[in-house]
Amino acid sequence: MGYDIANLETEEGYRFFQELKKFKAFSVYDRLVISIALQEKIICVSNDKPVRKICKKYGINSTGTLGILCAAFEKGIISKKELKELIDEYQSNSGAYINKDIINEIIRIYHL
Numbered sequence: 001m002g003y004d005i006a007n008l009e010t011e012e013g014y015r016f017f018q019e020l021k022k023f024k025a026f027s028v029y030d031r032l033v034i035s036i037a038l039q040e041k042i043i044c045v046s047n048d049k050p051v052r053k054i055c056k057k058y059g060i061n062s063t064g065t066l067g068i069l070c071a072a073f074e075k076g077i078i079s080k081k082e083l084k085e086l087i088d089e090y091q092s093n094s095g096a097y098i099n100k101d102i103i104n105e106i107i108r109i110y111h112l
Contacts, residue, residue: 006036013039025050047096066102084112
């Protein structure tokens, strides 16, 4: 298991990056992560609702931190106990808005 660093390398990715300029709320980094996800056909990871909304509009799969934690549990990378601890820590220490309905759904699905 590992990761690769992705760059904006294709005409499609670059064109999409330019197209996203019309969305003034997005930073350069937001536009990069969305464009690279489109270019590489990978999941866009962002906790920002506007980023995920644009991903949905353009057919790009996306997830946030909670989705990554759940995927790590499903793949056996972390235990149920670790999932619960990480979610609790994320809720306590994150500056991001966390939808309580999503937390409750995770607790229900994974029997936390």
